[in-house]
Amino acid sequence: MHVVMVAAENDRLPSCKVGGVADVIRDIPYALAEQQVRCSVIVPDYGQYALNREFVADIAVPFKQHLETATLWRVASDSGVEQYVVSHSLFSHHGGAIYCNDGDQPFATDANKFALFCAAVSELLEHQMIGPVDILHLHDWHAAVVAVLKTFSPRFVNLKQIKTVYTVHNLALQGIRPFKHDDSSLESWFPTLSYDGSRICDHLYPHCFNPMRAAINLVDKVHLVSPTYCEEVQHSSDHESGFFGGEGLENDMQAAARTGRLAGILNGCIYSGHEEQTQALTLSEYCDLAEQSLFVWMSNGEALKPAHYIAHQRVIQWRQQSTFRRPLVTSVGRLTDQKALLLRQPKDGQLILDSVATLINEYGGVLVILGSGDPHLEYLFTQVMARNENVLYLQGYGQELGDHLYDLGDLFLMPSSFEPCGISQMLAMRAGQPCLAHQVGGLKDTIDHEHTGFLFAGRTLDEQSQQLLAGLRQALDIHRNEPQRYLEIKANARTQRFSWDAIASQYIEKLYE
Template sequence: MRVLMVAAENDRLPNCKVGGVADVIRDIPYALSNQGVEVNVVVPDYGQSQLNRTFVADIAVPFRQHLETATLWQVEQQNGVTQYVISHSLFSQHHGEIYCNDEGHRPFATDATKFAFFCAAVSEAIEHKMFAHLDVLHLHDWHAACVAVLQKFSPRFVYLKQLRTVYTVHNLALQGIRPFNHDESSLEAWFPTLSYDGQMLCDHQHPHCFNPMRSAIALADKVHVVSPTYSEEVLHTSEPDRGFFGGEGLEHDMQIAKRHGKLAGILNGCEYPTLSIEDISLSDYLVLVESELLKWMSKLAVVQSSHYIAHQRLRKWLTSSWQGPLITSVGRLTDQKALLLRQPFANALVLDELAKEAEKKGGRIIILGSGDKYLESLFTQAMARNDNLLYLSGYGQHIGDMLYHLGDLFLMPSSFEPCGISQMLAMRAGQPCLVHQVGGLADTVKDLENGFSFTGEDLSGQVSQLLEKFNFAISMYADDPKRYQQLASNAAAARYTWLQAANEYIDHLYQ
């Protein structure tokens, strides 16, 4: 069996990662290869200078009433997996940036055009057998969805129509919605001769708009979401005011997919290398963080308040010691991750309350992550109010990896989490996690078996249970260390492997 994976990100390649999808595209092909599946992977060429490109073919691509030329390159062939990129000026014009943030009233405009062209180029390359014989086409997220649209509606493609198509949803909240017409970034502007069924492709809330994600869910032979629990959550309407995030407007489409036997929930995996990270003391770690922080500061003409306060906090921590728990958190700072932490509580935030409760046990909190500017500001202000809270507004892979090993309790109270990787990395390092019982967090962290979890009918209930479970966890750490250590051992022993995921891909998606 030969599979072609089509995606926007791939952490196997340099500078080709923004989110968790890049980790999946990096790892699952090799697990599939170990099970006898030949895998090709193709992503856009964002202009990375480190790629070792071998020319495969030029691709003639009809797009926006022009015949464009893209180029297919092979960049690696190893262990049964062949990595490709497609180059064109649309992909590399933003100096290596994978995504653009279009301001104002035209969300996704730049990226939607770029990825529509990428899909058209992939479709042409498939049709002209540039990837040799294929059995399965595996599309990831909205960026690859237009391949399914062209496969269904364009008479240009005959061989493409014969392929079994699988569509994986990694982030249901981002759907890539654009108008059908009357805009340079619209379906009819990209493919002016395409005859399509607008009822099948339209967005439910904005019927004059094309919804790539909804289209691929409707058109694919199989629809895959990245955990069993999330595959149930997406069948229900999101109620953000209540703190529930489910189908995000596509719950009806997911229900249809389930009725037709198309929907599968398969948990992502995690690598379990035999070599673990070197042991490092907390003081040595803080010295490394200070060095990283100074690099971040040097890149800015004016020092950010978050960096300044963090540096002052580091200097103070380096001259003090404590015996309490170290609570850690690593991840993008978005409302998905931080909605509960930013809720008002006792004239401050829930995050302040967690810091106060930790202080009673002599504990400290380190949060690493950047993202939403408003949230960065809230977390910076919370750091200024709490001497035992260090918020690092940035990201460095090595200081993040070390934090998984150093911490005593990993905090991940996401409002929704299709799968999650941070909790697996923390568990792998023997750090119990405190998580909201949603999506992949519910499938990996078992309350009082290998970690701590909470739920709640609405936002206030979730906040109340988060605080209650946090206090329970740090009290167990202080008062019942033997039981706590057993939880940590159970976390380290848990296994969610890519081999297991690969077998489920073959059985439930590809056959």
């Protein structure tokens, strides 16, 4: 069996990661290869000059009434997995950035780029440039146009014979663009394509093309990255009450479920080699590491950011202590409303995050947050750090900073409003750090309340916020008053296994066979 994975990100390659999809594309092909499944992975070439390239073929791609030339390169081949990139000036035009922020034209630049990428992938598969293919596995909206061309273009004969699987990693990002009258539109990319608009239009904006919906409706199997998320997306979202479900695509998900095309399979985590990591740092050593990162971030900007200045002052202040104040509560991840909506809810003239800091302080503890993202959330988190001496907010990202926080922390905070699967909770648990998490998506599927961590729920944003604080108090109470029980919860968390080997077997059984 030859499976071809098509995605926008791949953490096996340098500078080819933004989010969790890159981890999946990095790991699952090798787990499949262990089960005698040959895998090829194809992503765009964003201009990673460190790649060791082997020319495979030039690809003639009809696009926007021109015949573009893209190039297929093999950049690695090992353990039954072949890694490819497709190069074209459009993919590397933005200085190596994988995604662009278009402001008032959402997805416009990226949609152009990924439409050309999908057209190139369709051509190379049609002409069997990497050999015959049994399963085509597309990931998120960036790869969805392959399914559209496969279904509606009469030019693709061999492509139509390939069974196609589509994985939804995050339903909140659907890549919606107009059908026509725009440079970044379906008819601009493929002006001669005849299509059934009813199957690929957006429900809310029928004059727009929805790549996510198109792929869900056109492929043979649809895969959600956890069983609970698979259930949630079949229900309508209610953002006012804090429920994030189908995001307008719930009817399509229900239809896929009725026809047996829908499957929920959890993502996995790598465990081998983690035990050999170095000993956890002391407070002083972590502060030294944070200071080094802060200096780098400061030097990269023309003006000094308040977040970096206040964080540096906090590091100096904390370094005067001889040991970490315990409990140490941690959080690692991008700052988006998905992750932080509950934390920015108002409470007593401040934010829920202030209440979290105050509660942790009652138990003599500190809160360390690592992450960047939404500028407004960065601003709010900086204000919270300024108001609370037991909070250190590191506005940026560093692999080493995050890895050590997983090892150092006593409790990992993950109050996501929705979480298709989540990897941070798995990394924290792998390090023996229990999580306090919202009972949604993959968090519900990976955390066992009071056994490997702590879960909270609620029917409204206010209830969820209150239950978050109640859950935090419960966890901190056990940490202080029942230390042996807390050690058992830590040990239980550490021994949990969500291995890619077991998940690869489910891919084969539920998606491929």
